[in-house]
Amino acid sequence: MIWQIDIMILTLIVICGVFAISVKDLLGAAVVFGAYSFLMCLLWTEMGAVDVAFTEAAVGAGVSTVLFFAAVHRSSRQVKARVSGRLLYKWLGLVASGLMGGVLFYASTDFPDWADPASPASSHLSPHFITQTLTETSVPNIVTSVLADYRGFDTMFETAVVLTAGLAVLIILRLGGCRTAGPVREKSAAIQTAYKDSIIRFVTRMVVPFMQLFALYVIAHGHHSPGGGFQGGVILGASFILLAISYDLKMALNRINEKAALLLANTGVLIYAGIGFLCMLLGANFLDYSILHRILPATDEIAARSHAMLGVEIGVALTVMVIVMVIYNNIVSNGTYEKGL
Amino acid sequence: MSNFFIATGVVLCLFMLLALYRTIFGPTIIDRMMGANIIGTKTTVLLIIIGTIYGRVDMFVDIALAYAMLNFIVTIAASRYFAHHKNIRAEGYGVLHYTPTKEADK
Numbered sequence: 354m355i356w357q358i359d360i361m362i363l364t365l366i367v368i369c370g371v372f373a374i375s376v377k378d379l380l381g382a383a384v385v386f387g388a389y390s391f392l393m394c395l396l397w398t399e400m401g402a403v404d405v406a407f408t409e410a411a412v413g414a415g416v417s418t419v420l421f422f423a424a425v426h427r428s429s430r431q432v433k434a435r436v437s438g439r440l441l442y443k444w445l446g447l448v449a450s451g452l453m454g455g456v457l458f459y460a461s462t463d464f465p466d467w468a469d470p471a472s473p474a475s476s477h478l479s480p481h482f483i484t485q486t487l488t489e490t491s492v493p494n495i496v497t498s499v500l501a502d503y504r505g506f507d508t509m510f511e512t513a514v515v516l517t518a519g520l521a522v523l524i525i526l527r528l529g530g531c532r533t534a535g536p537v538r539e540k541s542a543a544i545q546t547a548y549k550d551s552i553i554r555f556v557t558r559m560v561v562p563f564m565q566l567f568a569l570y571v572i573a574h575g576h577h578s579p580g581g582g583f584q585g586g587v588i589l590g591a592s593f594i595l596l597a598i599s600y601d602l603k604m605a606l607n608r609i610n611e612k613a614a615l616l617l618a619n620t621g622v623l624i625y626a627g628i629g630f631l632c633m634l635l636g637a638n639f640l641d642y643s644i645l646h647r648i649l650p651a652t653d654e655i656a657a658r659s660h661a662m663l664g665v666e667i668g669v670a671l672t673v674m675v676i677v678m679v680i681y682n683n684i685v686s687n688g689t690y691e692k693g694l
Numbered sequence: 695m696s697n698f699f700i701a702t703g704v705v706l707c708l709f710m711l712l713a714l715y716r717t718i719f720g721p722t723i724i725d726r727m728m729g730a731n732i733i734g735t736k737t738t739v740l741l742i743i744i745g746t747i748y749g750r751v752d753m754f755v756d757i758a759l760a761y762a763m764l765n766f767i768v769t770i771a772a773s774r775y776f777a778h779h780k781n782i783r784a785e786g787y788g789v790l791h792y793t794p795t796k797e798a799d800k
Contacts, residue, residue: 355747357700358740361707365714372718380775384726387768388717391730391737394757398744403753406741410757414734415764422771426778553770564763571756578756588760595767598774694774 354467358399366392377432383421387413400467403579404496407571411584415591416677419598423685426694490658492576500581501662505640509625512669516622519676523615526688550599557599564592572670576659582666586673593678602686602693605678611690614675621672625665696747703743710736727772734765 369389376382390413397406465472482495482503492498500508568588575581597605609617629640637644642661643654652660685693710733717729738761745754 355700355703355744358703358707358744361704361710365707365710368714368718376718378723380723380772381720381726384723384730384768385717388714388730388733391733391761394761395737395740395744398741398754398757401748403757407757407760410760411764414761415767418768419771422768422775426775430779553773560763567759567763571760579753580756584760588764591764591767595770598767598770694771694778 355399359396362392362396362399366396379425379430379432380422383418383425386421387418390414390417404494404581404584407579407584408587411587411591416587416594416681419591419594420681420684423681423694426685427687489655490662491655492659492662494576494578496579497575497581497662497666498658501665502640502642502658505629505642505665508665508669509622509629509640512622512625512672515676516618516672519618519679522680522683526683527690528688553599557595561592561596564595565589568592568670572666573663575666576662582669583673585666586670587677589670589674590677590681593674594681597678597681597685597693602682602690605693606682606690609675609678611679614679618672618675618679621668621670621675624668624671628661628664628668699743699747703740703747706736706740706743723772727769731765731769734761738762738765 366389369385369392373382373385373389376385390409394406394409394413397403397409465474469475482499486495486498487493490498490502492502565588568585570585571580571588572582572585575585593605593608596608628642628645631648632641632644633639635644635647642658644657645661646652646654646657649657649660682690682693713729713732713736715729717726717733720726720729738758741754741758741761742751745751748754
């Protein structure tokens, strides 16, 4: 904690948060929300939670604001102000949320101090993780080992939640939604050929390979540095979103079409659960990776845990990458997959 | 040396405050985008500075790299958006100047 920078960042975050909900122009609100995400990433870095900061960086810079833009593109940019609602309900809502906020503030006084070594969270399991992770799993980054090994069951269902989110978007927009492209006047052919975006397209062609290489590095190097399946998957998905924006939706869909996308998304979860079931087949508990040294060549029980974590991270990355793409494609084309931004 | 980096970080935060003013009140969406972009650039630098203060730059470089690679996607998305929709100002753009019209009530 560096208190000088800390105070500055916290002040900026409060300002940003207040105005992100009070700006009436929805695009403006999306942009202010993006700035809020930058500041949150700084705060987490500053507290030493590097992995969380990395997730915020990948999602906040690459995906979430773009998704807001796509949603505004297909719906409306203005807030419909409902001034004519019953005043009583408004006051009731204000009182209820004020009470709730007061209760939460009161409860927050019971929290232990920041980084208090005697707090319950850091006195039961955390010492074991901190002291034993390297000898038990040979993974230097404790966050990765807790995420993929000690708490592997949670992470498996987090991946399933990501898959479910993508499926929900598919069901609402692709299957059930309206079949029109939404309230967007499509560009006429004359305007379309008027600008060819050669600079943007050239830069995209240059940058996307490096982006994907960097994403693979983030996935594979998550054992030693911040990063892992979620972050790398989001960066991979963002690279495809960049392709879809700078060329068009067809171009990105030619790379990974809908069928392949859904197959890959399910494969990701299958890899994760499959590794778990493989452990069961070999006679250990679900997701107890150390038994895998029997089938992995030239590994002992400790190295097997490390290798199995990499496999699990790859599964997570596959699912996250594809679901990020699917959500963007559906929102930006209103489920028709015809015209993007 | 650490004091120097802390001072640099605080000054960068102050500059961020200026950019944040443009992001929040900037009359058109272009001003907001510019402000948010500047905040993003300063975030990249601040990440490295914080890493230097903690003495673990290798942990923080990856995050800064991710920002450097992903930060321009939003700008491209915005330029595409304004190729479809020509108006830079939305109705009722400002925070302070917004008055709901009669049609908005319906």
